[in-house]
Amino acid sequence: MSEAGGNAGAAHNQASSAVRLTAIRIRLNGSAVADDVPPRLSLADFLRERRNLTGTHLGCEHGVCGACTVLVDGEPARSCLMLACACDEREVETIEGFAGDPVIDALRRTFHQHHALQCGYCTPAMLITARDLILRQRAGSAREIRDGLAGNICRCTGYTNIVTAIAEAARELRRGAANAQ
Ligand code: FES
């Protein structure tokens, strides 16, 4: 390669390695977190690689399987499709942040009782979606639960036990709320 060609290549490499970072501040599982992230870093990779929150799983990375579901500002979101820099000043909750949450606790219990998982790969996201369905009172029937789970793919269970577990957790929680009145 000529000297001119070599210099041009070096300049190109330098330019591509100088990716501009964006400063973000996120409320993550109840704690304030600050970081500098590249513009194309997904929220899923940020959570897994920078915060070690590996309960957020990656399946398709195309927004299809739902394995990467987390809550952003209280709404389920696919973290493979969101950029970390788009979460600046927002609240993000992953499965690791639900310790002591009564709905997740009920779901964990009924998933265990009804063998609603096999490999468990889809399970963290299933729990987050199921919690959202219960809280929005969209888990009143098997049909409603199946519709609500349409964006979460499980390759192992055939869904029957998942639907049973969610229906039972929803019933349990409704009974608890009625008894408390
Ligand atoms: S990994 Fe995000 S939807 Fe599949």
Ligand code: FES
């Ligand atoms: S339990 Fe294996 S993918 Fe759902």
